[in-house]
Amino acid sequence: MSRPAEMSDYNRIVSDHPAKLTPTETSYVIARENNTGYTCSECLHFYKGNAARNQVCEIVRRPNQLQIESRAACKFWTRTGTRFPLYDRLGVEVKNEK
Numbered sequence: 001m002s003r004p005a006e007m008s009d010y011n012r013i014v015s016d017h018p019a020k021l022t023p024t025e026t027s028y029v030i031a032r033e034n035n036t037g038y039t040c041s042e043c044l045h046f047y048k049g050n051a052a053r054n055q056v057c058e059i060v061r062r063p064n065q066l067q068i069e070s071r072a073a074c075k076f077w078t079r080t081g082t083r084f085p086l087y088d089r090l091g092v093e094v095k096n097e098k
């Protein structure tokens, strides 16, 4: 933005929830034991918000404001943003979560 920010800009940021993908679309899976070595807590897109004390993801949003589980993973797990080792493995099987 190359102009002074206005209140509408502020309101857009604090009120707008950016569109994200669903757990179903991304094959988000919460495994009882995740021994794959790939967990959300190790993913580039995982964020632990101090203010909300909630774990969120830049890519996936769970319904009902459920947080992203540390031990879960989805097909877009990545540490670099360029390599996606689970993309093919989790591409078909989907655990529905509504």
Ligand code: SF4
Pocket: 026, 028, 039, 040, 041, 043, 044, 045, 046, 057, 058, 059, 060, 068, 072, 073, 074, 075, 076, 077, 078
């Ligand atoms: S593995 Fe998927 S759900 Fe978990 S933090 Fe990464 S992008 Fe988000």
